[in-house]
Amino acid sequence: SAVISQKPSRDICQRGTSLTIQCQVDSQVTMMFWYRQQPGQSLTLIATANQGSEATYESGFVIDKFPISRPNLTFSTLTVSNMSPEDSSIYLCSVRVLQGSLGNTGELFFGEGSRLTVL
Amino acid sequence: AQSVTQLDSHVSVSEGTPVLLRCNYSSSYSPSLFWYVQHPNKGLQLLLKYTSAATLVKGINGFEAEFKKSETSFHLTKPSAHMSDAAEYFCVVSPSGGSNYKLTFGKGTLLTVNP
Numbered sequence: 001s002a003v004i005s006q007k008p009s010r011d012i013c014q015r016g017t018s019l020t021i022q023c024q025v026d027s028q029v030t031m032m033f034w035y036r037q038q039p040g041q042s043l044t045l046i047a048t049a050n051q052g053s054e055a056t057y058e059s060g061f062v063i064d065k066f067p068i069s070r071p072n073l074t075f076s077t078l079t080v081s082n083m084s085p086e087d088s089s090i091y092l093c094s095v096r097v098l099q100g101s102l103g104n105t106g107e108l109f110f111g112e113g114s115r116l117t118v119l
Numbered sequence: 120a121q122s123v124t125q126l127d128s129h130v131s132v133s134e135g136t137p138v139l140l141r142c143n144y145s146s147s148y149s150p151s152l153f154w155y156v157q158h159p160n161k162g163l164q165l166l167l168k169y170t171s172a173a174t175l176v177k178g179i180n181g182f183e184a185e186f187k188k189s190e191t192s193f194h195l196t197k198p199s200a201h202m203s204d205a206a207e208y209f210c211v212v213s214p215s216g217g218s219n220y221k222l223t224f225g226k227g228t229l230l231t232v233n234p
Binding site: 004041042043045092094107108109110111112113115 | 153155160161162163165168209211221222224226227
């Protein structure tokens with residue numbers, strides 16, 4: 001398993017500003033992800049945070065809006081840039097534990113999320 | 120390609136009665152399947168997972184799910200609901216082979232437990 005800490009747990013921000021969310025994992029993991037959960041919705045994958053290289057973004061998400069850093073195997077940050085009220089969401093960091101010879105059957109572990117409200 | 124459909128957006132039960140949360144999936148690969156629970160203002164917690172071993176999977180807090188390939192279903196059940204089970208539940212599918220590691224989340228089922 002993995003224990004994931006996210007900061008801040010919640011914040012209220014003004015339109016046009018940027019906020020950086022931090023994710024710290026208690027063990028070295030290969031795969032780290034950032035998800036967005038809009039109010040009353042399911043989770044949408046923003047990007048895969050790659051250690052030492054640029055993140056891999058999903059369709060509809062771009063680096064200029066959601067820059068991601070991953071300087072090592074236990075830490076990542078997601079920045080929400082030039083925020084608007086539509087960015088009000090929960091942002092969740094997650095890691096995947098690889099298991100067995102198939103490699104990708106492991107579950108995701110989640111942080112408790114960062115609840116962002118943009119006014 | 121893969122997808123998951125949670126057939127009910129909201130399920131309401133009385134405390135002590137059975138719980139059934141329905142999930143159907145489609146996947147081009149032999150899938151891994153998961154159920155997660157999200158309590159209010161909390162992150163997601165894994166309830167149970169199916170990864171091509173036993174088709175009846177037991178999870179935490181008395182929940183279990185049965186993988187039925189012929190029906191492409193992975194319904195979540197619990198014999199007796201407790202007030203603390205009130206939460207949002209997500210069914211998740213992932214291919215268990217190949218290089219595609221991406222998980223696909225269902226839209227969620229909100230479980231309400233009435234006293």
